[in-house]
Every structure is written in C-alpha cells, then in structure tokens.
Amino acid sequence: MYLVGDRIQIKGFRGDVVEISYLDTSILECSGDYLGNDRRSGRVIRFPNSLILKEEVTNYSGPQMPFIRNETPLQIAYTSDLKFVENCLLEAEQKDFKEQYPYLTTHKNDEWEPMVYFRINTYAWMEAVVSYPVEPTDTTGRRNRILKYALPKLNEAPGKVQFPEGTLR
Template sequence: MQIKKYRHWIIIYAVLAVLLISIHYLLDLNIFDSWDEYIPLMKKLSLSLFLIALIFLVSTIVGRIVNSQNQIEGEKYNLLRIIRFLAMVCSLIVVISFLFQSLYGAALSFGLISLVVGFALQAPITSFIAWVYLVFRRSYLVGDRIQIKGFRGDVVEISYLDTSIWECSGDYLGNDRRSGRIIRFPNSLILREEVINYSGPEVPFIWNETQIQVAYTSDLQFVEECLLEAAVRDFKEQHANLADQELEEWEPAVYFRINTFAWMEAVVSYPVEPKDTTGRRNRILRYALPLLNAAPEKVKFPEGSMR
C-alpha cells in the first residue's frame, strides 16, 4: 500500500515537471509574441513551479528508498520527516526567489519577516527546535513507551511541533495496557522536563516484579524454586531467539519481605518488554500457582479474615 502511494505521487510530480518545463520553452515561440509584456513573468512562474515539482519528485523518490530499507521504524519515521522538511524549505526558497528580483532583497525581507515571526511565535519555534533536538538526540522514537510530566504511553507520532502518545494506564486502568486515549504535548516540554524511555534497541527489557503472600511456616526455598521456574519458563517461551549467554544476563530473582498484614511476601523480579508487563505477570502466576498449590504441606496461603 505504501509503495503504491509513493508510485502514485512520483508519477504526478514527474508529469507536472515535464509539463511545466515544456511550457517554459514553448513560451519562446512566435505565436506568443502578442503577450510580450507577460512572457517574462510567465516564464519565471513556470520555471519556479517546475523547480518545486522537481524538489518534491526527488524527495518522494528518496522517501520511497528510505521506506523500503530494513531500519528501525522510529529511525525511518525521523528520516522521512527530515526529507519532507527539507523539501518544504527548498520550495520556500524558490517561492521567495520568485517574489523578489534580487537575492539581497529576498534575504533582507526574509530576515525582517523572521524577526517579526520570531517574536510572535516563540512557543511554536521552541517546539520546532525541540523537534530538531529529538531527531538528532533520539530521546525517543515512534513506537517507544515513554513517560514525561505524568504522561505515559507509546509514541505514535512526532510532528514538527508536538508529540502524540497512546496513553497506557491512565485514569481508568490499574495495569499497563493502552487506555485508548491519545495525549498530545508540545515538543518544547522535553527541553524542561525529564524524559523516561522504557523502550530501546540497546536495552529491550525493564525489570518488573510480582508478589504473592505466604505464611511464615512455608518452605521458602520451595516457593523460590517454583517462582523462578515459572519466570524462566515464560521468558524462554517468549524469547526463544536469545542465546544462552543473553538469557543469563536476564535471570530472574526472588526475595522475601514482610507484608503490612503480618504475612510474608514472596517477590519474583524478572525482565519484561515494556508493553508486555501485564501479560507476563499473568503468565507467571498461571505457571507458578499450580506448582505452589500442588504442595499444600510446603506452602501456606492467607486464609479467613486475614486474607
């Protein structure tokens, strides 16, 4: 679908470019002598439009090449945004050159306009500068799960002025699943707030933990073995492509702590992909509880009013 879209626009820009450059040279024919006073303006206009069509043709071809490469989706998204931005800047230069006869006049006018616009649009300009910072610093990419100023979610779009994230948790959920709400915040926020990125190609996992309550009379070694077995089993099933040495790096651990209600908590700490925290917790419990319940003489659970 994406390839067809690029092909469609490449054909349109190519036809426009050929048509406009043809008009530019056809205006030299004698049949247009009666339009002498308009010919220079029409030739300049046709040439300017030809250059704009050529700029967008080249940018679309480059965009198609980038889109066909096997790159991280977030990096590909940023490259396409940069290509689109450069095409707009080059087109703007062509338009300014058409409106002003001399390059000096164009530069002077552009400087004055920039000064006025700079004072009037400080916030959007700051957000645009933050977008440039994001592109090169890569604080987060499309698809990453981030947290900034109380907002947490998966990045779905990074535009020139703002970022859109698909909220997770939120006001209606007690887990890390997506809530369905879209949060948009100005890019300038990253220049004055800390950004927490849960995702990334270098460190694909974060550490999470799940606890169950057991009695002091339980066989703690047996409980530990059951929780570790459940965590290791699920991790190997979900990430069978990891080598043995990588699996060792992400080995789970179990520790015990005192619960507020006088019970002991057995806590299993394990690595998990940021978007799979709820699913992994459920799978570990489904694997571990049958093992624990199969040995009631070794494992005691809260009962009655103290449950």
C-alpha cells in the same frame, strides 16, 4: 530521546509514541486514571515538543536495553518452605521467558537474570517477590503468565506453602 514505538513517560503521562511531528508528539496512554496495569487505555495524549526541553523524559524501551524489570509479589505464610517457593517462581519465570524469547535463551546476560526475594508485609504474612525482565509493552501479560505457571505448582504443595485465606488477607 525517543522514537515512534518507544514507551515513554513525561510530566506524569506514560504511553507508546505513535507520532512525532515538528510541533508535537502523540502517545497512546498506558496505565492512566482508570487502569491498575500497564495496558493501553485507549486515550491519545498530545504534547508540544517544547515540553521535552523543560521536563524529564523517561524512555522505557529502545535498542540499548530491550527490557525493563518488573516484579510480581505473592503473599505467603512465614512458615512456608521459602526454597520451594523460590524454585517454583523461578521455574515459572524461566518457562515463560523461553516461550516468549526463544532466540535469547542461549544468550545469558546477568542483567536479565530473574531473582526471588522475600519481604515482610504484615504480622501474619510475608511477600515472595519474583523480579524479572520484560518488554515494556508486555508487563501485565508476562505477570499473568508467570502466575498461571506458578500458582498450580504452589497450590499442589499445601504442606510447603500457605496462602492468606478468608478475612485474614
């Protein structure tokens, strides 16, 4: 089920519910054909309520769980100091979390804890991925804030972390 204000996905359409009538539901599309992020596209999608009986509905928000998990990957060299990278990314995530959700910083919940993991990307680079909780409507904003906090600290330590440069990216 969903309510006005929830971010849902149904039959390939994703957006924020703005109106529910007896016959149909209207959502403000997010993502979509022309966007590579989760921002609203400006398009309104209207579908008949009978569709919810035939299709799977994913509700990304709601009172049961205010957050979804999001990830931000960074390409780094295999020779980077992985502990340093992990600490920088976690510090950036925590700084943003405390600023965005000051009322939650004293209420620890294991499901909301951020984590950093590493995965192989190419022969020359790997990815450091920070995974964190975010409100469904703030995924792009939170990703950008975390990068703005983390990148200066990572760039200040070229001996500990190297990034792809030039045509090697």
